[in-house]
Amino acid sequence: MEVVVNGEIKEVADGTSVQELLDQFQIKPVRVAVERNREIVTRKQFANTRLAAGDNIEIVTFVGGG
Amino acid sequence: MNQRGLKIGSYTLSSRLIVGTGKYASLELMRDCHAASGANCVTVAVRRERLVDKTSGRNILDMIDPKKYILLPNTAGCFTAEEAVRVARLGREMLTDSGFRGAEWVKLECLGDTKTLLPEPVGTLEALKILVADGFQVLVYCSDDVMLCKRLQEAGAAAIMPAGSPIGSGQGILNPNAIRIILEQLKEKNPDYPVIVDAGVGTASDVSMAMELGVDGVLLNTAIAGAKEPLKMAQAMGLATESGRLAFEAGRIPRKLYATASSPWEGRING
Structure with missing residues (x-):
């Protein structure tokens, strides 16, 4: 199924969890925050939150700034 | 020297200087x-994680010691109250159970346009109210307008x-009298x-001037990161x-x- 991750269309397996999505992109969960359709998914929910086709996912991290 | 720390919300800072993390080589x-x-x-700052080309897999937090530093997440680059609130919540989420201190507060930045990077006062006030209601301790970046500050x-x-x-102009404190009245x-x-001068500092004398006016602290980034020798400037x-x-405490x-x-x-002898 297709989901939108950080503005890019990505193909993922049906029933992929947020945790599995992060694994797919080799992203450490401790350094990011995730939104699914504008709702924050807490770290504790990563493994239990399954994506649905068309979901809009944002994965953010901290970067240098002032 | 017997200088007290700077208390902001639930945090007490041992130094009155807050520094940014951007633009370093x-x-x-x-x-x-x-x-x-x-x-x-x-x-x-909060930005999208890269999905490809993750440069050596290093994250900025790997270079910040959680025992030594308190993190102050900011909403830099936001132009509406809605965006700023969204980014503030993502920053808080990232710091929750992360081993770093700083989940309780945010530096709110809601800008007017990309050319001036001046604060947009209406959006800033709107975002502040939402964030306060949501339990955030909010440090608000704003222009030196006395009534707005009130x-x-x-x-x-x-x-x-x-x-x-x-921001990043290095022009220093353009209107010290406005800062005085705000104080x-x-x-x-x-x-x-707490009143903190944030943005515009070019060199050390700008910091001295702000501190001597009686502000509680200074926040700066480019003045160090952009200096010819950043370490010396730091x-x-x-x-x-x-x-x-x-000098401020001593009284000029x-x-x-x-x-x-x-x-x-x-x-x-000639008297």
């Missing part, structure tokens, strides 16, 4: 500049952070209410913060038009 240089500045609070304070800001001049007005009921900024604070002499001799008139 390397993460190692950033880490070393942070150490040289003496700051114990650093501000970080409204932000009334709306529950944990600290007010007027710009000395536009008088905001500290009228509570002398400890140290200079730390020293200027301390000396400026000491009044300015006079004519001279006053330092040596006694009595006992001169």
Whole structure:
């Protein structure tokens, strides 16, 4: 199924969890925050939150700034 | 030296200098500049994680010691209240159970446009109210408008952070009189209410000037990261913060038009 991750269309397996999505992109969960359709998914929910086709996912991290 | 720490919300900072984490040539240089500045609070921005080309897999937090530094997440780059609130919540989420301190507060930045990067006052106030209701301690970046600063304070800001001049401009404190009035007005009921100059600092004398006016702290980034020798400038900024604070606490002499001799008139050999 297709989901939108950080503005890019990505193909993922049906029933992929947020945790599995992060694994797919080799992203450490401790350094990011995730939104699914504008709702924050807490770290504790990563493994239990399954994506649905068309979901809009944002994965953010901290970067240098002032 | 007996300088008290700076209390903002539930955090007490040992240094009155808060530094940014942007524009450094390397993460190692950033880490070393942070150490040289003496700051114990650093501000970080929230951006999309890269899905490909993750440069060596390093994250900025890997170069910030959680025991030494309190993180101050910011909403840099937001142009509406909605965006700023969204970014603030993502920053808080990232810091929750992360081993870093800083989940409780945010530096709110809501800008008007990309050319001036000046704060947008209506959106800033709107975002502040939402964030305060959501339990955030909000340090508000704003322009040096006295009445706006008062409204932000009334709306529950944990600290007010007027710009000395536009972000990254290095023009210093363009309107020291406005900063003076802001200090008088905001500290009228509570002398400890934190007012911090954020943005526009170019060099150490700008920091001295701000601190000598009586602001509680200074936040800067480009002045260190963009200096020819960032490490030296980081140290200079730390020293200027301390000396400026000491001078403010000591209380300067009044300015006079004519001279006053330092040596006694009595006992001169030609008297």
